[in-house]
Amino acid sequence: MFECAPTMRDDPTVPADARFETRAIHIGQDYRSETGAVIPPIYMTSTFETGNPGSFDYTRSGNPNFRNLQTTLASLENAKHATIFASGVSAITAIAFGLKAGDTIISEQNIYGCTYRLFERVLRKFGVSIQYVDLANPDNYGLIAEQKPALLWLESPTNPLLKILDIRALADVAHSVGTAVVVDNTFASSLLQKPLDLGADLSLLSTTKYTNGHSDALGGAVCSNTDEWQEKMIFAQKALGLQPSPFDTWLTSRGAKTEALRMERHNANALTLATRLEAHPRVKSVRYPFLPSHPQYDLAKKQMTGGSGMMLADFGHTQEGALAFIRRLHLFTQAESLGGIESLVCHPATMTHASVPKDVREAAGITDGLIRFSVGIEHVEDLWIDIERALAVG
Numbered sequence: 001m002f003e004c005a006p007t008m009r010d011d012p013t014v015p016a017d018a019r020f021e022t023r024a025i026h027i028g029q030d031y032r033s034e035t036g037a038v039i040p041p042i043y044m045t046s047t048f049e050t051g052n053p054g055s056f057d058y059t060r061s062g063n064p065n066f067r068n069l070q071t072t073l074a075s076l077e078n079a080k081h082a083t084i085f086a087s088g089v090s091a092i093t094a095i096a097f098g099l100k101a102g103d104t105i106i107s108e109q110n111i112y113g114c115t116y117r118l119f120e121r122v123l124r125k126f127g128v129s130i131q132y133v134d135l136a137n138p139d140n141y142g143l144i145a146e147q148k149p150a151l152l153w154l155e156s157p158t159n160p161l162l163k164i165l166d167i168r169a170l171a172d173v174a175h176s177v178g179t180a181v182v183v184d185n186t187f188a189s190s191l192l193q194k195p196l197d198l199g200a201d202l203s204l205l206s207t208t209k210y211t212n213g214h215s216d217a218l219g220g221a222v223c224s225n226t227d228e229w230q231e232k233m234i235f236a237q238k239a240l241g242l243q244p245s246p247f248d249t250w251l252t253s254r255g256a257k258t259e260a261l262r263m264e265r266h267n268a269n270a271l272t273l274a275t276r277l278e279a280h281p282r283v284k285s286v287r288y289p290f291l292p293s294h295p296q297y298d299l300a301k302k303q304m305t306g307g308s309g310m311m312l313a314d315f316g317h318t319q320e321g322a323l324a325f326i327r328r329l330h331l332f333t334q335a336e337s338l339g340g341i342e343s344l345v346c347h348p349a350t351m352t353h354a355s356v357p358k359d360v361r362e363a364a365g366i367t368d369g370l371i372r373f374s375v376g377i378e379h380v381e382d383l384w385i386d387i388e389r390a391l392a393v394g
């Protein structure tokens with residue numbers, strides 16, 4: 001009689017040359033071998049017995065779910081390390097609170113609104129000074145060499161204007177004067193842009209967006225290639241109390257497994273809609289990084305492998321007209337945030353940038369007619385019909 005006692009795989013090690021799609025599914029799947037659970041469970045525990053093999057002590061400073069997601073994200077960003085936080089803003093806090101009174105940040109001027117608020121309303125109180133510069137213009141690079149800031153804060157593509165910054169060129173300038181470079185990689189996603197490969201010291205993600213991709217959990221991450229930065233991030237996670245919940249972390253781990261598939265559809269849908277809108281007679285302007293009309297199209301093509309799902313359009317509406325257009329849409333929900341499987345639409349002038357005075361907003365290019373789309377992964381023809389129908393009225 002042939003007997004075969006079942007055993008688990010001889011070696012579950014993921015091949016070192018496995019690609020993004022494979023690593024997203026197989027890297028960071030630990031703490032399950034005892035049961036054979038195909039998916040690691042959620043470790044809903046605040047504390048751990050002293051002397052355990054994983055050296056866990058208290059969830060604020062580490063949890064199996066954190067370690068799994070950190071391993072996954074480090075792999076997806078081609079980084080040595082990743083540390084996760086409760087939100088993207090927590091990740092920003094972790095970096096910002098490594099600074100001290102007297103330090104300077106030079107920041108791209110068109111950054112995420114909550115980053116700006118944290119810099120202006122919180123960091124300034126602690127004696128950190130921040131200068132905002134248009135870093136899409138190389139004429140302004142000189143300021144970095146002149147000021148030698150502690151940090152250079154980049155975001156690319158930017159929110160909401162989708163400006164593209166030359167990460168490699170800016171990192172070279174910054175490193176020549178010992179400045180550390182942070183790139184907020186949220187709009188691009190880990191699949192489409194690798195800031196550390198382009199020379200950045202830190203890549204920051206709001207995992208709330210494309211990493212998780214399902215609009216059901218908040219989270220943030222900071223990725224780096226040095227042990228010094230990793231120590232600072234782990235310290236911030238526990239000392240500032242910036243840790244996520246094991247449940248949200250588990251959801252984000254689940255979301256990350258499909259990041260490549262989702263991003264491919266986000267890219268394809270957004271490029272199709274942007275291309276068709278640009279040819280539409282009612283449209284004043286469309287901005288999308290992978291449209292040849294984008295002012296930094298060549299740079300976008302060089303440092304990103306896809307245009308992502310964010311698109312801007314101006315249909316020549318007044319503020320009321322733009323809001324009425326938004327209400328006529330059936331499939332795009334008016335909401336802040338982005339990067340989920342469902343399509344969203346936002347009116348920056350009255351939503352994300354409502355607190356910015358009108359003249360400042362308009363000078364920055366955020367006009368009343370501007371509409372921001374987070375293009376989801378629905379069927380592109382359904383999305384197109386929806387936009388076309390809403391445009392045909394009024």
Ligand SMILES: *Cc1c(COP(=O)(O)O)cnc(C)c1O
Nearest residue numbers: 087088089112184186206208219
């Ligand atoms: C959403 C977002 C953040 C903040 O992330 P939260 O998870 O909402 O705290 C930071 N940067 C960018 C570019 C974002 O889109």
